[in-house]
Amino acid sequence: MTDPQTQLETLRGQIDELDQQLVDLLAKRAAVTTQVGNIKSQTGMPTYVPEREAQLIASRRAQAQQQGVPPDLVEDLLRRIMRESYLTQNVQYRCATLPGTKVAVIGGRGALGKLIVSLFERSHYDVIVIDQTEWPQAKALLAGVKLCIVAVPIKQTIDIINTLDYLDDDCVLADVTSIKQAPLDAMLAVHKGPVVGLHPMFGPDAPGMVKQVVIICHGRQNEQYQWFLEQMITWGAQLTVSNASEHDADMAYIQVMRHFTSFVYGAHLHAEDP
Structure with a gap:
């Protein structure tokens, strides 16, 4: 054996x-x-x-x-x-509109902005990055742009949007702020063309948009930015349409619960401290 x-x-x-x-x-x-x-x-x-x-x-x-x-x-x-x-x-993607279409990302060197820029570049768009260095030339750089995405810190979003009254009428104006009603109202007030609010429900460390949820808050001329929505679907995103005010109410509730949970944990740990 x-x-x-x-x-x-x-x-x-x-x-x-x-x-x-x-x-x-x-x-x-x-x-x-x-x-x-x-x-x-x-x-x-x-x-x-x-x-x-x-x-x-x-x-x-x-x-x-x-x-x-x-x-x-x-x-x-x-x-x-x-x-x-x-x-x-998650390497190269087909362009949902004409290859070479000009897209601008204001805040494109930020964490989330870099991801957005990368996705558009890998989809054969002509991507213009506007950050602090380029901001003095923003008006010239944004001439002829078909999509302008505002991806700056939330405290600066409204101020940046309020300066964009010179965009071409056929340019899609969008933002990626975690609150939606105020930015959407600001975009509708300052821009005559198509407007859409986005809330990517993922962090900048995500490798792309595959299986990631993006909240869509329609603003104006939905049909004019359909190509943009289709592009995100091509990237693998799951799009969910929401009303801006309802979105903000839901987000406020979620934030309150997060803070409450942290408070409870802290109170418990404090009580356990010998």
Whole structure:
């Protein structure tokens, strides 16, 4: 009879071989998802398709159940693998309008601004970054721009918007502030053309917009910025339409709950302090 140590070494060898096969399969899958990303970037198909992901997970869960593998384990692995595959597709995107269309990002060197600039550049737009250095020349730089996004700190947003009365009438004016009613009102007052308010529900450390929620608050001439919304969908974003005042009320409630939670934690820790 083979001694237990020898049996153990044999089994460990089998595990090592299976793990190597697993890595090989992941490499092959990554190569295929890269090809998928190339096709999507050429055709403008969305990076993230919820129905496809849900169907894939459901199928593999059913397979796992049949083969005696915990379905939750398989789903966890799949979600991690798919998250990585989205990164391999997060390289180049098709332009939702004419390539070379001029887009300006005011605050484009900030944390969120950099991400927005990167996405537009990878989608073949002519991107103009306006920050403190370029601000004295803003009027000249914004001439002929088809989309102007205000991505500055919240305390500066209204003041910046109020200076933009010289934008071309066909330019889309947008902001990405976490409050919506005041910026939207300011944009509608200062600009005669299309206006839309956005609230990206993610931080600047996100690698892109894949599976990220963006709140949309319509302002004026919705049809004129449809291409912009389609571009975000191509980037993989999930768009949710909201009324500006309702959005702000919801955000205020969420912030109050966060502060309340922090207060309760602090009070509890203080009470526990010997």
